[in-house]
Amino acid sequence: MATWAYPPLPPDQLNREADSALARELEWLLQSLQDSLVALKEGLQECAALLAPEEPGSTLVLSSLRSENVKGFVTRVGTKVVKGDIHLRLPSLPTPRGQPSTRLTLSQAPGLVLQQLVSVRNLVNQSLDIVDVSTYTGNPLDATFIFSQLHLLHETISEARHMLKGEGTCEATGGIPTFDPATPPYVSFHLSIADSALVLLLRTLESTTFVATPTAFATDISLTGFSLRDRIFGSRQRVHDEAGDVFMWHGEEVRVKEKIRVESQDPSLMAVMAKLTALEHEVMRWVGALRVLMGNEDTESES
Numbered sequence: 051m052a053t054w055a056y057p058p059l060p061p062d063q064l065n066r067e068a069d070s071a072l073a074r075e076l077e078w079l080l081q082s083l084q085d086s087l088v089a090l091k092e093g094l095q096e097c098a099a100l101l102a103p104e105e106p107g108s109t110l111v112l113s114s115l116r117s118e119n120v121k122g123f124v125t126r127v128g129t130k131v132v133k134g135d136i137h138l139r140l141p142s143l144p145t146p147r148g149q150p151s152t153r154l155t156l157s158q159a160p161g162l163v164l165q166q167l168v169s170v171r172n173l174v175n176q177s178l179d180i181v182d183v184s185t186y187t188g189n190p191l192d193a194t195f196i197f198s199q200l201h202l203l204h205e206t207i208s209e210a211r212h213m214l215k216g217e218g219t220c221e222a223t224g225g226i227p228t229f230d231p232a233t234p235p236y237v238s239f240h241l242s243i244a245d246s247a248l249v250l251l252l253r254t255l256e257s258t259t260f261v262a263t264p265t266a267f268a269t270d271i272s273l274t275g276f277s278l279r280d281r282i283f284g285s286r287q288r289v290h291d292e293a294g295d296v297f298m299w300h301g302e303e304v305r306v307k308e309k310i311r312v313e314s315q316d317p318s319l320m321a322v323m324a325k326l327t328a329l330e331h332e333v334m335r336w337v338g339a340l341r342v343l344m345g346n347e348d349t350e351s352e353s
Contacts, residue, residue: 074344103128110314127269130161142254144310157228216244246319255304
């Protein structure tokens with residue numbers, strides 16, 4: 051904004067005129083933000099609708115690429131996986147007699163809760179509450195009040211987006227899946243969300259207390275610490291990133307024999323991610339504009 055005028059004004063009067071123009075611009079921005087908050091609320095409501103538990107839900111294919119290790123599907127309704135039928139052909143998992151594969155059928159009741167989606171839904175609802183407070187509570191022309199509300203809104207939307215992206219979250223879904231019939235022993239089944247996709251991690255496990263008895267003809271028997279196979283072919287690379295690590299599982303120390311990761315993009319979650327990203331960027335612009343007009347340009351900018 052220009053701070054000169056012709057004919058020249060005394061410095062004191064020029065500063066008063068500049069402050070007055072800045073105040074009018076700030077008031078205009080605060081008034082226009084009320085209309086912008088209406089549009090932002092509609093975007094948040096669309097996100098809430100995409101996360102709502104409405105039938106028939108989303109049916110997602112969970113199948114491994116370039117192999118027959120995992121073939122199947124699951125159905126997500128809201129924050130729960132309510133149905134699933136998955137067939138496994140894993141070298142480390144013996145198949146039942148007379149069956150071509152091991153079948154996992156997820157029981158419809160009570161369903162498997164995806165805790166990440168519960169958190170995203172709660173954060174979206176919190177964002178809607180913040181918008182209502184900014185619109186109907188307090189003085190909409192109070193720059194300090196609106197600035198604090200927008201700052202809180204930006205943080206809440208950003209947290210929801212990061213949760214949907216899977217950043218800083220663990221694999222645990224917050225519930226144990228119920229299969230009918232039950233899963234074979236030492237099989238771990240985890241569903242989580244990463245980059246708006248449903249991710250399945252399957253692991254076959256073995257107890258650390260089990261020690262195989264080497265035979266006289268075993269190729270892995272070693273009295274020196276180096277197996278015959280390693281001396282001939284060299285040491286083998288880790289077959290997966292958890293090979294050799296020890297974990298606690300159902301109160302027992304286990305090792306991971308085989309690990310399979312399968313993911314399926316969820317169109318509804320992709321739409322939620324796109325909307326949250328756009329809304330976060332828009333709120334960040336509002337916060338930046340308010341900061342400038344309030345004279346707080348030197349404060350730490352939003353990431």
